[in-house]
Amino acid sequence: MARIEFQKLAHSYVSAPSSPADFALKEMDFAWESGGAYALLGPSGCGKTTLLNVISGLLRPSQGSVLYDGTDVTARTPAQRNIAQVFQFPVIYDTMTVAQNLAFPLRNRRVNKREIDQRVGELLEMLELQPVANRRAAGLTADQKQKISMGRGLVRDDVAAILFDEPLTVIDPHLKWQLRRKLKEVHERYRHTLVYVTHDQNEALTFADKVVVMYEGEVVQLGTPQELFEAPAHRFVGYFIGSPGMNFMGAHLVQDGLGIDGTEITLGGHWATVGRQHAKSRLAIGIRPEFLGVSASARDDAVPATLLSVQDVGNFKLVRARLGPHEVTAKLAEEEPVPTDGVHLVFQPEATKLYADERLVA
Amino acid sequence: MNKTENNKAWLLVLPVVLLVAFSAIIPLMTVVNYSVQDIFGPGEAYWVGTEWFEQTLRSQDLHGAFIRQLIFSGTILLIQIPLGIAIALAMPARGWTASLALVLVALPLLIPWNVVGTIWQIFARGDIGLGGWFVNDVLGVPFNYTANSLDAWITVVIMDVWHWTPLVVLLCYAGLRAIPDAFYQAASIDGAGRLSVFRYIQLPKMRGVLLIAVLLRFMDSFMIYTEPFVVTGGGPGNATTFLSQQLVKMALGQFDLGPAAAFSIIYFLFILLASFVFYNVMIRVGRGGDA
Secondary structure, three states: OEEEEEEEEEOOOOOOOOHHHEEEEEEEEEEHHHEEEEEEEEEOOHHHHHHHHHOOOOOOEEEEEEEEEEEEEOOOOOOHHEEEOOOOOOOOOOOOEEHHHHHHHHHHHHHHHHHHHHHHHHHHOOOOHHHOOOOOOOHHHHHHHHHHHHHHOOOOOOOOOEEEOOOOOOOOOHOOOHHHHHHHHHHHHOOOOOOOOOHHHHHHHHHEEEEEEOOOOEEEEHHHHHHHHHOOOEEHHHHHOOOOEEEEEEEEEOOOEEEOOOOOOOOHHHHHHHHOOOOOOOOOEEEEEHEEEEEOOOOEEEEEEEEEEEEEOOEEEEEEEEEEEEEEEEEEOOOOOOOOEEEEEEOOHHHHHEEEOOEEEO | OOEEEEEEHHHHHHHHHHHHHHHHHHHHHHHHHOOOEEEEOOOOOOOOOHHHHHHHHOOOOHHHHHHHHHHHHHHHHHHHHHHHHHHHOOOOOOOHHHHHHHHHHHHHHHHHHHHHHEEEEHHOOOOHHHHHHHHHHHHHOOOOOOOOOHHHHHHHHHHHHHHHHHHHHHHHHHHHHHHOOHHHHHHHHOOOOHHHHHHHHHHHHHHHHHHHHHHHHHHHHHHHHHHHHHHOOOOOOOOOOOOOHHHHHHHHHHHHHHHHHHHHHHHHHHHHHHHHHHHHHHHHHOOOOOO
């Protein structure tokens, strides 16, 4: 249970990095609050695992420092940092029984026997591993092995933080849900700082209080699931969170405001003002399908578009339409009518965002 | 469920049966043939039943050679397996130093048996051999493998260790490199010390290759012939006469083909039995593992 802080931290696997692309983690200042449940979300290869290994001390960052509760621990080993980490694929000690596997982190720290037995007992119960407690761990199935791995992560209750690196990859869906709930329970009970790496947005959004989105070695947004949904700080967040992803349309500055590429549409107001401040950047307008309405008649706030398809997906409808060169998607409630010809799209102004060079500016 | 009776599928096994027959059974039958008859020449063979076998099992010479052979194989296994593991652990894991270390370690394996014998025959000599001279004149310890049985033993054992430990090293090295990094990372997170990492990760993960190493080294050392033949010729006396040398002495030296054949069969069966036992013991030790 510690506040973990990065100061000017960056890491490169190349010995003499010359360009930003050489960095697996680009320079960042960041803090993980004590007791928080964080989901670390991002595509494969964006640096999630590197970041986790830097926190735990398996990897020493090439620059900057890691602080636990204000103490610089950059040079300390994982054992000295007293941290738990669970990996993507099960790691078990073949020659030990399930119970011995769970006891191993405690035994290495010379915890007394009674306490070990008690903790191991609790975990066996929680992870439903009692029936195999005294069996060799080597002969078990992949998901039982992964439960053992997770158990070893949870067995110490004094750790600074518990890090999970996509721990449920090898687990089948039913059990996945169950284990995720278990983890949440554990978090509520012990208030460990939890960092949970995943590339599954559902997993991230259901599990965490705070979601950290990474993209190409950078943390592009930290926020609650709702913040991520309503105001994606980076185009990648808009595209990655939510289903379907955010609609983006390129934009350029015109005489009296901000024009959407290839259309007659011009936006004024704060979009134009902020757009002008970023005149040299690549501009784009983004709106979530949820905030895009469809209307049959021409209105002041609606723009004409060509209907491409309507897809009924159970409790909502996906309407695809063409607006100039752009294809956009609107997500409508099941009962909302969709005009068969002459659709007009309605943009909710507060949900219409302006991005300059991928980043949210207005 | 009704099973269709069709034994034609047995025909599919025929190629293997033929292959094994020609590669193993037929050559072995020649030996069996000699072991149960006294053959003087073409058409002059007399059935002797198990006489040669009984004689072999009672022979004092063979008992001596058998005991020496057991001591020899046991000694070199006890040295080579731990030494091989230790060297493999100490070798660099990556980079050009890893390649260099592999080449250096593997060199003795590339040298023909006879040459190995010759190298050590000269190297260990007190007068012109660097090793023998060093022990005698620099360390001041009298050493003469042609006259002293203990010295002869030490020479033969060191030679075998030098020649064959690299095989154990290579096998262990391959086994070690196959362990995913996550295991070491997990051990580091779990606070395991160097010894625990060895005991709970490296050793269990090397079980498969160690099994191969023990089997190969046991079989090879149990059949050793060339090197001691070149270095000591089985002497002094018959201090370093092992089973193969005893066999050659009987079959070619004294031309006792019958007893030699009986002995060959016992020799073969013993190696088969010992390998079977080793294999089963080691499989049992690590049962349930997936290495």
